[in-house]
Amino acid sequence: MNRKxxxxxxxxxxxxxxxxxxxxRALSNNGYVNETTRQLVLxxxxxxxxxxxxxxxxxxxxxxxxxGVIVPRINQNFFANVIAGIEDSTxxxxxxxxxxxxxxxxxxxxxxxxxxxxxxxxxIVISVSADSYNYDHLQNVIDQGIQLIQFDRVAEDLExxxxxxxxxxxxxxxVCHLIEQGYKKIALLEGPQNLNIFRQRKSGYLKAxxxxxxxxxxxxxxxxxxxxxxGAAATKKLLSLPDAPDAIFASTSDFSALGVLEVAxxxxxxxxxxxxxxxxxxEAFTEITSPSITTxxxxxxxxxxxxxxxxxxxMENADTSAIPKIISIKPELIVRGSTIRxxxxxQEIKSQESR
Amino acid sequence: MNRKxxxxxxxxxxxxxxxxxxxxRALSNNGYVNETTRQLVLxxxxxxxxxxxxxxxxxxxxxxxxxGVIVPRINQNFFANVIAGIEDSTxxxxxxxxxxxxxxxxxxxxxxxxxxxxxxxxxIVISVSADSYNYDHLQNVIDQGIQLIQFDRVAEDLExxxxxxxxxxxxxxxVCHLIEQGYKKIALLEGPQNLNIFRQRKSGYLKAxxxxxxxxxxxxxxxxxxxxxxGAAATKKLLSLPDAPDAIFASTSDFSALGVLEVAxxxxxxxxxxxxxxxxxxEAFTEITSPSITTxxxxxxxxxxxxxxxxxxxMENADTSAIPKIISIKPELIVRGSTIRxxxxxQEIKSQESR
DNA sequence: TATTTTTCTGCAATCGATTGCATATTGAAA
DNA sequence: TTTCAATATGCAATCGATTGCAGAAAAATA
Numbered sequence: 001m002n003r004k005x006x007x008x009x010x011x012x013x014x015x016x017x018x019x020x021x022x023x024x025r026a027l028s029n030n031g032y033v034n035e036t037t038r039q040l041v042l043x044x045x046x047x048x049x050x051x052x053x054x055x056x057x058x059x060x061x062x063x064x065x066x067x068g069v070i071v072p073r074i075n076q077n078f079f080a081n082v083i084a085g086i087e088d089s090t091x092x093x094x095x096x097x098x099x100x101x102x103x104x105x106x107x108x109x110x111x112x113x114x115x116x117x118x119x120x121x122x123x124i125v126i127s128v129s130a131d132s133y134n135y136d137h138l139q140n141v142i143d144q145g146i147q148l149i150q151f152d153r154v155a156e157d158l159e160x161x162x163x164x165x166x167x168x169x170x171x172x173x174x175v176c177h178l179i180e181q182g183y184k185k186i187a188l189l190e191g192p193q194n195l196n197i198f199r200q201r202k203s204g205y206l207k208a209x210x211x212x213x214x215x216x217x218x219x220x221x222x223x224x225x226x227x228x229x230x231g232a233a234a235t236k237k238l239l240s241l242p243d244a245p246d247a248i249f250a251s252t253s254d255f256s257a258l259g260v261l262e263v264a265x266x267x268x269x270x271x272x273x274x275x276x277x278x279x280x281x282x283e284a285f286t287e288i289t290s291p292s293i294t295t296x297x298x299x300x301x302x303x304x305x306x307x308x309x310x311x312x313x314x315m316e317n318a319d320t321s322a323i324p325k326i327i328s329i330k331p332e333l334i335v336r337g338s339t340i341r342x343x344x345x346x347q348e349i350k351s352q353e354s355r
Numbered sequence: 356m357n358r359k360x361x362x363x364x365x366x367x368x369x370x371x372x373x374x375x376x377x378x379x380r381a382l383s384n385n386g387y388v389n390e391t392t393r394q395l396v397l398x399x400x401x402x403x404x405x406x407x408x409x410x411x412x413x414x415x416x417x418x419x420x421x422x423g424v425i426v427p428r429i430n431q432n433f434f435a436n437v438i439a440g441i442e443d444s445t446x447x448x449x450x451x452x453x454x455x456x457x458x459x460x461x462x463x464x465x466x467x468x469x470x471x472x473x474x475x476x477x478x479i480v481i482s483v484s485a486d487s488y489n490y491d492h493l494q495n496v497i498d499q500g501i502q503l504i505q506f507d508r509v510a511e512d513l514e515x516x517x518x519x520x521x522x523x524x525x526x527x528x529x530v531c532h533l534i535e536q537g538y539k540k541i542a543l544l545e546g547p548q549n550l551n552i553f554r555q556r557k558s559g560y561l562k563a564x565x566x567x568x569x570x571x572x573x574x575x576x577x578x579x580x581x582x583x584x585x586g587a588a589a590t591k592k593l594l595s596l597p598d599a600p601d602a603i604f605a606s607t608s609d610f611s612a613l614g615v616l617e618v619a620x621x622x623x624x625x626x627x628x629x630x631x632x633x634x635x636x637x638e639a640f641t642e643i644t645s646p647s648i649t650t651x652x653x654x655x656x657x658x659x660x661x662x663x664x665x666x667x668x669x670m671e672n673a674d675t676s677a678i679p680k681i682i683s684i685k686p687e688l689i690v691r692g693s694t695i696r697x698x699x700x701x702q703e704i705k706s707q708e709s710r
Numbered sequence: 711t712a713t714t715t716t717t718c719t720g721c722a723a724t725c726g727a728t729t730g731c732a733t734a735t736t737g738a739a740a
Numbered sequence: 741t742t743t744c745a746a747t748a749t750g751c752a753a754t755c756g757a758t759t760g761c762a763g764a765a766a767a768a769t770a
Binding site for chain 1: 755756757758759
Binding site for chain 1: 361404406407408409410411413414419428429430432435436438439442443446451452453454455456463469470472473474475495498499500613617638639640643644645656
C-alpha cells in the first residue's frame with residue numbers, strides 16, 4: 001500500500017506556530033484572520049500540497065454538497081443526457097454527484113437509496129425502476145430529511161418535487177398528427193402500465209382517438225414492446241391481423257419503432273405510404289434511418305438542468321418549499337419521413353421552417 | 356428546512372443501556388459481542404430506522420470505498436458504457452462511484468481531480484480530456500497515495516495502471532481489410548495527435564499501407580475530423596481532389612463516418628462500390644444506415660468491468676502492485692456493407708459465420 | 711489618558727463511528 | 741477449589757475540520 005499520511009491543517013498550524021483554528025479560518029476565509037497570517041497559511045498550504053479532507057468537514061458541518069442520482073440505466077441515452085444536464089448545473093455550484101444504477105430492479109434501487117442516505121447526500125434524484133412495486137424506500141428518504149426529486153418516471157402519489165415530461169400531451173399530438181396524415185387504424189406499442197409515463201402516453205393515444213371519434217381496437221394495443229426485438233415481434237403480429245393497422249405508434253421507445261421499421265422493410269411494406277411509424281425519445285439514429293423516423297424529443301439535457309436548478313431554488317427559498325413543486329417540460333413532436341404522406345407542399349413548407 | 360437529527364449509535368446505546376462501542380461492534384459484527392445483545396441492537400436499530408453515517412465511519416477508517424471517475428463526456432456512448440461497466444463491478448463489492456465530467460477541458464479536469472482527492476476516494480479512474488497539455492494533476496493523485504487508473508485516452512509517460520484498447524492493431528486490421536477489398540487510395544480522418552489513441556490509430560493506418568507497399572499521400576490525411584459535420588466537410592474536400600480517394604477511414608468516430616456517408620449519398624457516389632467507408636466505435640446507428648457502416652467495436656462495457664476488477668485485484672495483491680499493469684483489450688473489426696465489394700461468396704460465408 | 715469597539719487567536723467541544731486497552735464475567739481445565 | 745483462557749463490555753482516544761466562547765491585543769472613540 002502506498003497510502004501515505006495526508007497533510008492536515010495541524011501540520012500547517014505547527015509550521016506557523018498557530019492553532020488549527022486559525023488555519024481553518026484562514027483557509028475557509030471565515031471569521032477574523034489577520035491578512036498577513038492568512039497569506040502565510042495559504043502559502044504553506046500550497047507548499048505542503050494540502051488538500052482539505054471533505055469527510056471531516058462534511059461530518060462537522062452536517063452537509064455534503066453532494067447529490068445522489070439513481071437511474072435505471074446509466075448508459076441509456078435519455079438518462080445519460082439527464083445526468084449530463086444535472087452535472088452541468090451542479091458543477092457550477094461546486095456540488096458533487098454520486099451516480100447509482102438500479103438496473104430496473106426494485107431491490108437494487110432500495111440498496112442504492114440506502115447507500116445514498118448513508119453517504120449523507122443532501123438530495124436524492126431518482127427515476128424509478130420498471131419493476132418498482134412500492135415506494136417505502138422513497139418515503140424513507142423524506143423521513144430522513146433528505147430532499148427528494150423524482151423525474152420522468154415518478155411515483156405520483158408521493159408528494160415530492162418532480163420534473164416530468166408532459167407525456168400525455170406529446171402522445172396526443174403524435175397520434176393527432178398520424179390521423180391528420182390520413183392514417184385511420186393506429187396501433188399502440190405500450191410499456192409497463194405501472195410506470196406513470198406509459199400510462200400517460202397511452203392516455204394521450206386514447207384521447208386523440210376520441211377527439212377524432214375513432215373507435216379503440218383492443219387488438220391494436222400491444223403490451224410491453226420495449227425493445228427492437230419486441231417491437232419487431234409485435235409488428236409481425238399486428239400486420240398479420242385480418243384488418244391490419246396502417247400506422248404504429250411505438251410509445252415505448254425509438255428502438256421499438258426501429259423494430260417496426262425493419263419488419264416493414266422486410267415485408268416490403270412501404271413506409272410511410274402503407275404504414276406510418278412514430279417512435280419516442282428522438283434517439284440519434286431516428287434521423288438516419290430510411291425513411292427517417294418521426295419521434296418525440298424529450299429535451300433530456302434540459303431536464304437534467306431543470307432538476308438541479310429546482311434543488312438550488314428550493315434551498316434558497318426554504319420558506320416556499322412547503323408546496324411540492326412539479327415542473328413539466330413540454331416534449332416536441334419531430335415530424336420526419338416515416339409519417340409524412342400528405343402533399344409535397346406541406347413537406348416543403350416544413351423543411352423551410354426548420355431552417 | 357426539514358433536516359432532522361439523524362439516529363446515531365448513541366441513541367441505540369442509550370436505549371439498551373450499553374455504550375456506543377458495543378453498538379458499533381454489534382452492527383459491524385466486529386470483535387466480541389454477546390449474541391443476545393447483538394440481536395437486541397439490530398432490533399432497536401431497525402426500529403429507530405438507524406442509518407450508519409458513512410462520513411464518520413470513513414473518516415475514522417481512512418477509506419471511503421469510493422471510486423471517482425472522470426470522463427470527457429458522460430453522455431457519450433463509449434464513456435456511458437464504460438461507466439455502466441465499472442458500476443456493474445463496483446456495485447457487487449459495495450463500492451460507490453462519483454462521476455465527474457471534464458467537458459474536454461483541461462482546467463475543469465484539474466478541478467475534478469482535486470474534488471475527488473478532497474473526497475478521499477480510494478481510486479481515481481480517468482480518461483483524459485482532448486486539450487490536456489500536462490499531467491501534473493495526475494502526478495498529484497499518485498503523490499497523495501491514491502490509486503490511479505487511466506483508460507482509453509492515457510498519458511503514456513505516466514506509470515500507472517492502464518486499461519486500453521489496442522487501437523493500432525484495430526486500425527491496422529481495418530485498413531488491411533479495405534486494401535483486401537480492393538481499395539487503393541485510402542484517406543484517413545484523424546483526431547488530435549496529442550491523444551495517444553489517435554496517434555495509435557494513425558500508426559495502424561500507416562503500418563497497413565506499408566505492409567501493402569502503398570505510398571502515403573499526405574493530401575489524404577485530414578486532421579481533427581471529429582464530428583459528423585467535420586467528417587462531411589473533410590469528405591467534400593477529399594472527393595474534390597484531382598486524384599480523389601476511393602475509401603475513407605474515419606478513425607475519429609462513427610459520427611464522422613456518418614458525415615462521410617451522407618456526403619457520398621448526396622453526391623450520388625455509390626458506397627461501397629465507388630467509396631469504402633470505415634468508422635470507429637460501433638455506435639448503435641452504424642448497423643442501420645444504408646449501407647450499414649463497417650466499424651470497430653471497443654467492448655466498452657467490458658472495459659469498464661476490467662477497470663474495476665483491475666483495481667480490486669490490485670488491492671488484494673498489494674505486494675505485486677509495484678509493477679504498473681497495462682491491460683489491453685483487443686477491439687474487433689465489424690465488417691458491414693460500407694466496405695464489402697468483393698465476391699458474393701465471401702459475404703455469404705460471413706453471414707453464416709455470424710450466426 | 712481612559713474607555714469602548716474591533717480584530718485576532720486560542721481553547722475546547724463537536725460531528726459519529728471505530729478500536730486498542732483495560733476490566734469484568736463466565737466457563738473450562740487442572 | 742484454583743487457574744487460565746475465552747468472552748463481553750466499557751473507557752477514552754482518534755479521524756480532521758469547524759465554531760462558540762473567551763481573553764488578549766490593537767484600533768477607535770470619548
